[in-house]
Amino acid sequence: MKIWDAKYECxxxxxxxxxxxxxxxxxxxxxxxxxxxxxxxxxxxxxxxxNMQNLSGLAKIPFTTKEDxxxxxxxxxFAVPLREVVRVHxxxxxxxxxxxxxxxxxxxxxxxxxxxxxxxxxxxxxxxMVQITFSYGLYTGAFGFHYxxxxxxxxxxxxxxxxxxxQIMIMQDYKTTALVxxxxxxxxxxERMEKLGINPKGLSLRVGLFGGEPLSEAMxxxxxxxxxxxxxxxxxxxxIIGPGVAGECEYKCGMHIFEDAFIPEIVNPLTGEQxxxxxxxxxxxxxxxKEAFPMIRYRTGDITSLVYAPCECGRTMIRMNKTMGRSDDxxxxxxxxxxxxxIKTVLAAIVGxxxxxxxxxxxKGARDLLEVHIEAVEGIFFDEMKKQKAFLxxxxxxxxxxxxxxxxxxxxxxxxxxxxxxxxGRVIDKRKI
Amino acid sequence: xxxxxxxxxxxxxxxxxxxxxxxxGAGEIVALIGANGAGKTTILNTISAVTPPVNGEIHFGGALxxxxxxxxxxxxxxxxxxxxxxxxxxxxxxxxxxxxAFLRFRAGEKRKEITQDKETVYAxxxxxxxxxxxxxxxxxxxxxxxxxxxxxxxxxxxxxxxxEPAMGLSPILVQEIFRVIEELRRQQGxxxxxxxxxxxxxxxxxxxxxxxxxxxxxxxxxASELLANKDVQRAYLGKDKKEIWxx
Numbered sequence: 001m002k003i004w005d006a007k008y009e010c011x012x013x014x015x016x017x018x019x020x021x022x023x024x025x026x027x028x029x030x031x032x033x034x035x036x037x038x039x040x041x042x043x044x045x046x047x048x049x050x051n052m053q054n055l056s057g058l059a060k061i062p063f064t065t066k067e068d069x070x071x072x073x074x075x076x077x078f079a080v081p082l083r084e085v086v087r088v089h090x091x092x093x094x095x096x097x098x099x100x101x102x103x104x105x106x107x108x109x110x111x112x113x114x115x116x117x118x119x120x121x122x123x124x125x126x127x128x129m130v131q132i133t134f135s136y137g138l139y140t141g142a143f144g145f146h147y148x149x150x151x152x153x154x155x156x157x158x159x160x161x162x163x164x165x166x167q168i169m170i171m172q173d174y175k176t177t178a179l180v181x182x183x184x185x186x187x188x189x190x191e192r193m194e195k196l197g198i199n200p201k202g203l204s205l206r207v208g209l210f211g212g213e214p215l216s217e218a219m220x221x222x223x224x225x226x227x228x229x230x231x232x233x234x235x236x237x238x239x240i241i242g243p244g245v246a247g248e249c250e251y252k253c254g255m256h257i258f259e260d261a262f263i264p265e266i267v268n269p270l271t272g273e274q275x276x277x278x279x280x281x282x283x284x285x286x287x288x289x290k291e292a293f294p295m296i297r298y299r300t301g302d303i304t305s306l307v308y309a310p311c312e313c314g315r316t317m318i319r320m321n322k323t324m325g326r327s328d329d330x331x332x333x334x335x336x337x338x339x340x341x342x343i344k345t346v347l348a349a350i351v352g353x354x355x356x357x358x359x360x361x362x363x364k365g366a367r368d369l370l371e372v373h374i375e376a377v378e379g380i381f382f383d384e385m386k387k388q389k390a391f392l393x394x395x396x397x398x399x400x401x402x403x404x405x406x407x408x409x410x411x412x413x414x415x416x417x418x419x420x421x422x423x424x425g426r427v428i429d430k431r432k433i
Numbered sequence: 434x435x436x437x438x439x440x441x442x443x444x445x446x447x448x449x450x451x452x453x454x455x456x457x458g459a460g461e462i463v464a465l466i467g468a469n470g471a472g473k474t475t476i477l478n479t480i481s482a483v484t485p486p487v488n489g490e491i492h493f494g495g496a497l498x499x500x501x502x503x504x505x506x507x508x509x510x511x512x513x514x515x516x517x518x519x520x521x522x523x524x525x526x527x528x529x530x531x532x533x534a535f536l537r538f539r540a541g542e543k544r545k546e547i548t549q550d551k552e553t554v555y556a557x558x559x560x561x562x563x564x565x566x567x568x569x570x571x572x573x574x575x576x577x578x579x580x581x582x583x584x585x586x587x588x589x590x591x592x593x594x595x596x597e598p599a600m601g602l603s604p605i606l607v608q609e610i611f612r613v614i615e616e617l618r619r620q621q622g623x624x625x626x627x628x629x630x631x632x633x634x635x636x637x638x639x640x641x642x643x644x645x646x647x648x649x650x651x652x653x654x655x656a657s658e659l660l661a662n663k664d665v666q667r668a669y670l671g672k673d674k675k676e677i678w679x680x
Contacts, residue, residue, distance in 0.1 A: 015456075018436055022454045022653050026643075029651045050451040050649050053439045084663040106658045289654070291662065 001250050001313070004120035004152070005113060008260045009315045016316065019260055020055055023288035028052055028061075031294045034079040037072055038296065058263065058286065059274055064298045066099065069239060074100040080292050090138040091238040101140075101238050102292040108147070110289050111241050114258055115148025118247030121256065121313075122232040123207045124178050126153030131176040133185055134212070135161045140242025141211055145180045148244070154178070164192050175204040179229070182212040183219045190226035201228045209234060211243055214323050214341075218348045233322060239298055240285050246320055254307045254319030261289045264320065265297070266306055269327035269337075280305040280337075282327040283320065301327050303339055331361060331427055333368045336404045340426045343372060343407075346398050351380055356417045362430040370407040372399065375414050434459045434624050435480070435511075435592055440489030442472075442479045449475045450486070451648045457592060460618055462625045464635040464656065466669055467645035473628040474516060476645075477594045480626070481513040482506045493592070507536055512590035516597045516628075518581040522570030526561055529569050529580055530554060533587030547587070554583040557613055575606035582613065592624045593617070599631045607631065611638050632669040636660050644669075 003009050011019070028049035031038040042049055045062050052058075069077060078085065085102040103111065124130065130149040134142035136158060149156045157174055159167055168189065170176065179186065186208060193200055208223060208231045215223075215233040223231045234247035235255050245262055246255035257264050266281040267274055275281040283300045287293075303326065307319040325341035332338070340359055348354045356375040363369065372395075374380065382388040388411070395409045435457040442450040450472050457463045465473045478484040480491055482503045491499050493509055501509065512533075521529050534547045555562040558579040564572065569580060578598055585593060595614070599607040615638055617623045629635035636642055636656040644652035644665060652662070659665050 018438070018454070018456055021438065022456065022643075022650065025452060025454055026650045026653050029646075029649045033646070033651060053452055080664065104663070106654070106661055109658070109661075291664075 001123060002120055002125070003314065004117040006314075009117060009256070009258070009317060011260065011316055013316055016259060017055065020263060020288060023260075024055065024058065024263065024286065025050075025052055027286070027288055027290075027294050028296065031079060031296055035077060035294070037068065037077055038294075055263065058265065058297065061297055063272065063284065064296055066239070066299070066301070069099040073098075075102070078102050078292055079290075079294050080104055085292050087143075089140045089143070089238055089242065098138075099239055104291040107241075107291050107293070110261065111144060111244055112147035112151045114241065114244030114261060115144045116151040117148075117258060118234045118244055119145070119148045119152055119154075119178075119209060121247050121249040121315075122209050122234070123230060123250060124149065124152055124154055124209070128152075128154040128178045128207070129157060129174060129176045129204070130154045130178040130180060131157045131159055131167070131171060131174075133159055133161060133167060133179070133181040140236070140238045141180075144236070144241075144243040145209065149178075149180075164188060165196070168193055168196065168198065171203060171205065172198070177204050177206050179205060179208040179227070181208070181210065183210045183215045183223060183231075184213065186210065186223045186227060186231075187219070190223070200226060203228075205229050208232070209247075211236065216322070216345070216348065218354065235302075235320065235323070237300060237302075239293075240287060240295055240300075241290065245285070249311065249313040249315060251312050253311065254321050256311065256313075256315050256317040256319050257306075259317050262287055264306060264318070266304070267299075269303070269330055270332075277308060278305060280324065280339075283323075299327075303327055303330065303341075329427065331429055333361060333370050334405050338370070338403050338405065342403050343399065344426075346402050347372075347374065347395070350395055350398065351377075355380070356419070357426070358412075358417045359427045360430065361427065368431070370405060372407050372409045373412045373417065374409065375417050376411045377414065381411065434461075434494060435626065436490075436492040437476075437480065438490040438492070440476075440479055440486040440491065442475055442484055442486050444475075444484070449484075449648050450479060452489070453648075453650060455643050455650065455653075457624050457626050460622045460624055461641065462614070462618060462627060462639045464627045464629060464632070464639035464642040465645060466629070466632045466635065466642050466659065466665065468668070469630075470647075471645040472648040473645055474596055475648075477513060477596050477626065477628055480506070481511060481594060483513075504536060507588050507590075510589075510591035511594065512585040512588045512592075513594040514581045514585045514596060514598065516600065518577045520569045520577055520580050520584065522568065524569055525566055526569055526572070526580060527551075527565040530561075530565075530583050530587055533584035536588060550587060550589065554586055557586075557616065558583055575602050575609065578602065578606075578610055579613070582610075586617075590623065592626065595625060595627045595629075597628055597630060599629060599634055607634055614638055632665065633660070 032042055032049040084104050086105050087103040089101050091099040132142050132145050136142040146156055208229045211234055220231045232248040236243035236245040246257040248255050263286040265284040267284050269282040283302045283304050285298050287295045302323040304320045304323045325339040329340050330337055358373040360371040392409045399407045437455050439452045440450055467473050479486050482501055530551055598610050627635055636659055639656040642656050642659045643650050
């Protein structure tokens with residue numbers, strides 16, 4: 001399959017590291033010179049940016065957090081005068097004070113190129129009709145994909161959000177071949193088509209690029225069968241650039257991070273220390289080419305791990321696994337970091353769909369206890385006690401192998417667990433109460 | 434081709450280069466942009482071992498060349514065209530050109546080959562051919578610059594370090610010099626590291642550039658991005674001078 005920017009995407013590691021060092025040094029010097037926040041930060045940490053000699057030296061620099069960005073609302077983190085900014089976006093956060101990010105003309109160009117890489121890796125070509133169902137507004141998603149698709153030479157259908165039936169009509173009549181949406185909306189589209197008696201296999205649709213929320217393997221499978229397309233995952237966040245930070249290639253074995261533009265690190269969310277290569281932790285990103293809004297060691301809050309093994313596609317850029325949740329959701333049991341999404345993935349794999357479940361953490365004496373309550377549904381509820389016991393033991397064994405600590409699994413009556421959105425509120429930690 | 438990592442150079446106590454890292458790929462034209470005293474010429478002089486670095490690494494074609502003497506650097510394929518040409522004024526044009534092959538004579542290379550290369554240089558600069566017997570000091574500024582480049586080429590460099598080739602030249606001559614620079618890359622695949630006050634002209638021929646400020650790199654981008662960068666425009670392209678945004 002085609003690679004959009006082979007010079008960089010397939011750059012030998014040694015050359016890439018030189019380029020990263022050059023760009024990191026320039027970024028630190030520029031941020032120090034132009035951003036008051038960073039100048040203060042370097043002074044407080046007693047770091048002279050021009051002394052940075054290697055990529056591992058990055059670990060000595062303090063983090064930039066979302067709180068820092070909020071404190072500098074709206075333009076405090078900008079590294080160029082406002083008159084050089086040709087666009088502002090803001091993060092899609094739900095909190096009252098969001099984060100404002102800016103782009104120079106060069107930033108928009110670089111962003112376009114990065115998203116073109118993601119889309120080319122997903123299989124989009126100049127012959128595609130790309131329907132973008134993200135909101136065109138303060139949110140970065142729609143514009144990023146819009147530019148990327150145009151750069152490739154594909155035809156963009158900027159439908160924006162909502163009006164599902166019209167979306168489907170456009171999809172049929174305009175002969176959409178590529179869909180850009182959230183995974184949830186793709187399922188909504190499939191469901192509506194079923195209701196309207198439209199066979200998705202009769203459409204021209206062949207690829208889907210999903211963002212806005214993690215694309216679980218279960219969801220990917222469902223979308224791929226129901227819409228009869230190839231679905232790829234990609235990663236990005238407004239604070240860093242929007243979409244275009246990382247994307248899956250045709251092998252779907254993790255998202256290639258565009259390391260010529262971003263340096264990824266994985267840190268322990270509690271201590272802030274870098275974790276051993278390949279272990280899970282919070283993703284921290286440093287931008288290397290951003291002019292208007294450079295970010296140094298930005299804590300994304302997303303939990304993932306990096307894959308260093310070479311990829312068959314020929315790209316030399318390392319990959320990140322699907323995000324397993326937010327660092328804020330993490331809890332510690334018996335000294336082991338556990339993410340609710342790990343438990344979710346195990347349950348979904350066993351049950352075949354995501355059951356309703358609740359995680360309960362408690363302490364008896366000095367011992368931490370972990371319980372997972374699952375609502376009984378057909379398929380996991382057995383009349384025979386023996387079978388039921390065997391099933392629960394099997395779930396417990398699987399959980400232990402994935403999360404590393406033992407958990408007691410219980411079945412509870414249907415509709416007794418509060419309905420949560422995503423993984424928030426999944427955990428009841430009685431140790432704190 | 435050329436890979437520079439964290440070089441630090443001092444003039445006495447003055448810290449002139451602070452952890453400079455840069456690279457020049459094969460057949461690439463790279464420009465160094467910056468104000469007077471930013472360290473542009475020092476970078477070239479450090480690479481050519483005229484002012485060796487205190488620490489850091491300079492790799493060329495995979496080999497570490499930090500500890501080479503200036504003539505050793507020329508031998509491994511790097512030639513510098515110094516600022517102000519520095520030609521031998523009382524000598525003829527022809528002699529100046531031949532002097533560029535000094536190390537090749539020393540190494541016992543055949544006269545025939547060197548003469549052949551001389552003709553290649555004259556083909557590149559027909560104006561010099563007409564004046565080959567003339568004393569170098571009597572040439573115009575533009576011709577002297579061509580002579581300095583021609584002399585450097587006689588060492589058959591894989592990388593040419595060019596220091597302010599457009600300085601003091603009329604716009605037409607500047608164009609002519611840069612035409613030759615592009616020609617060199619096209620014909621012989623020579624890599625070029627270019628220092629130039631005239632940022633606009635330099636960025637028009639360059640592939641990439643580094644912006645320097647007080648001995649530090651503050652920006653690395655493609656030449657077209659640098660031309661579009663407002664900061665670069667304001668500081669080095671003479672645009673947009675007065676207006677500075679108040680924070």
